[in-house]
Amino acid sequence: MASITIRNLDDEVKDLLRRLAAENDRSMEEQARVMIRAAVEGQLGPSGRIDRIEETLRELAVARSPAAPVVAVVSKTLSRGSLSGKRILLIIGGGIAAYKALDLIRRLRERGAAVRVVMTSAAQEFVTTLSVGALSADHVFTELFDRNDEHDVGHIRLSREADLLVVAPATADLMAKLANGHASDLASTVLLATDKKVLLAPAMNPKMWSHAATRRNRATLAKDGIAFVGPAKGEMAESNEAGEGRMAEPLEIVAVIEAMLDSKPRPLSGRRIIVTSGPTHEPIDPVRYIANRSSGKQGHAIAAALATLGADVQLVSGPVSIADPAGVATTHVETASEMKAAVESLLPADAAVFVAAVADWRTANLAGEKIKKVAGEGPPALQMVENPDVLAGVGHHRKRPGLVVGFAAETQDLIANAEAKLKKKGADFIVANDVSHESGVGPTGVMGGDRNKVRIVSKSGVEEWPEMTKDEVAARLAALIAERLKTIVV
Numbered sequence: 001m002a003s004i005t006i007r008n009l010d011d012e013v014k015d016l017l018r019r020l021a022a023e024n025d026r027s028m029e030e031q032a033r034v035m036i037r038a039a040v041e042g043q044l045g046p047s048g049r050i051d052r053i054e055e056t057l058r059e060l061a062v063a064r065s066p067a068a069p070v071v072a073v074v075s076k077t078l079s080r081g082s083l084s085g086k087r088i089l090l091i092i093g094g095g096i097a098a099y100k101a102l103d104l105i106r107r108l109r110e111r112g113a114a115v116r117v118v119m120t121s122a123a124q125e126f127v128t129t130l131s132v133g134a135l136s137a138d139h140v141f142t143e144l145f146d147r148n149d150e151h152d153v154g155h156i157r158l159s160r161e162a163d164l165l166v167v168a169p170a171t172a173d174l175m176a177k178l179a180n181g182h183a184s185d186l187a188s189t190v191l192l193a194t195d196k197k198v199l200l201a202p203a204m205n206p207k208m209w210s211h212a213a214t215r216r217n218r219a220t221l222a223k224d225g226i227a228f229v230g231p232a233k234g235e236m237a238e239s240n241e242a243g244e245g246r247m248a249e250p251l252e253i254v255a256v257i258e259a260m261l262d263s264k265p266r267p268l269s270g271r272r273i274i275v276t277s278g279p280t281h282e283p284i285d286p287v288r289y290i291a292n293r294s295s296g297k298q299g300h301a302i303a304a305a306l307a308t309l310g311a312d313v314q315l316v317s318g319p320v321s322i323a324d325p326a327g328v329a330t331t332h333v334e335t336a337s338e339m340k341a342a343v344e345s346l347l348p349a350d351a352a353v354f355v356a357a358v359a360d361w362r363t364a365n366l367a368g369e370k371i372k373k374v375a376g377e378g379p380p381a382l383q384m385v386e387n388p389d390v391l392a393g394v395g396h397h398r399k400r401p402g403l404v405v406g407f408a409a410e411t412q413d414l415i416a417n418a419e420a421k422l423k424k425k426g427a428d429f430i431v432a433n434d435v436s437h438e439s440g441v442g443p444t445g446v447m448g449g450d451r452n453k454v455r456i457v458s459k460s461g462v463e464e465w466p467e468m469t470k471d472e473v474a475a476r477l478a479a480l481i482a483e484r485l486k487t488i489v490v
Helices: 010-024 028-040 050-062 070-076 098-110 131-137 154-161 172-180 186-193 206-210 212-223 250-261 297-308 337-343 390-395 414-425 470-485
Strands: 085-090 114-117 164-170 197-202 232-234 242-246 272-276 312-317 327-332 352-355 361-363 384-386 403-410 427-435 454-458 462-463
Touching: 010 154, 010 164, 085 098, 085 154, 085 186, 098 114, 098 131, 098 186, 098 250, 098 327, 114 131, 114 154, 114 186, 154 186, 164 172, 164 186, 164 250, 172 197, 172 212, 197 250, 206 242, 250 297, 272 297, 272 337, 297 312, 297 470, 312 337, 337 390, 352 390, 352 470, 390 403, 390 414, 403 414, 403 470, 414 427, 414 454
Parallel strands: 085 114, 085 164, 164 197, 272 312, 272 352, 312 327, 352 403, 403 427
Antiparallel strands: 232 242, 361 384, 427 454, 454 462
16 A cells, blocks of 8 residues: 655645644644545545645534544644644754753644754753654654655755744753854754744753853844843752753743744834833831732733734833743832832833832831840831832823823722822823722732723723733733824824
């Protein structure tokens, strides 16, 4: 019986096979068998045209019973992800962070992407080709001079068939090879032979990342148009090692991939927008501080949504436990005074969105040592002074952005307080939300929760939005800001 070699099929058929295989958690060969079976059973029509195959396969999910052999395969294709139809070539470098590449493959395929993988010899010391192949549902490429893969110049084909090349983890060695034009193995050869965008997710020891040679190579690659995500700061795999060098988390990498492959219009391209997020911590002594329950979820979501629309987003974040949004430049601060200084240093800007829950007061005198309890004495009296008003400071600043948006988190008299804030702070509109326990928003309320219900308060009136997730609020607010900026010349 004759056999089919996938690589010898027409590009159009291979592309369809990849997309359906990725969506259905199957190898391309298995997907081909399913399609052949459907054709034999007369399900693809007499012409068997490529533009009818996918459509007919999808229709089968509705037409046939759950036990039918094609239904199980086709039903998943009805749900298309954010990366549906996209082809990612993932290059896994040799480092302990290679284990994260397994989760990255899974996350990409969840979103509909077809993932092909190249592994360096060092990467195979950390994860196996068997694991990678099972998750990617495709052949794993490892050798430059493989007789089967290279009979049709496979490294060129790999580099050109993908929509995006991702290197995760990107080791110091791989970065050095690419920066200096070396092509000594399959991974480096593919990177030099590509005409597509390349994204690197560096991962290495902090000393290696900070080394002058690595910094020089990174600058060269950035100048050449290579994109980067991470590295992050934190504990390393080595004992007693910490610093900058941790590979970005898979979901952070996915977010950057989605942005790089997003062809939607970017109405905020060329616009610079400042966003504040999270709480501030006002120290009482070296141990204690005054704070609030802000999680930073809403502010970070707004920063990410504005970046998705093409804005150059400068996020000033108080202390939060969530990751910095991808594609956003983040400045970390602790106190209200630090936040004010950071925001004003970023002016001028086209717009500023003040989501942070800034503490209204701080102690007049910061204790140099921990304040101790004294038997028989009551709690110490704390003399409080007012913090600088970050929103009002920018709303009345000589370099005031063309659009200033404030937030009002209230537990009573929501609209009245928001309208008073609008006049006092010099804002163009206020996003008001009820953060009381009686708000009925989500299971845990607005503060720290994942849902929100806001009113947009401006001089023209009050617009009430329905309860949504904070990501949905962010997307809708970003669209509103983009629409308002169309009429503003800064």
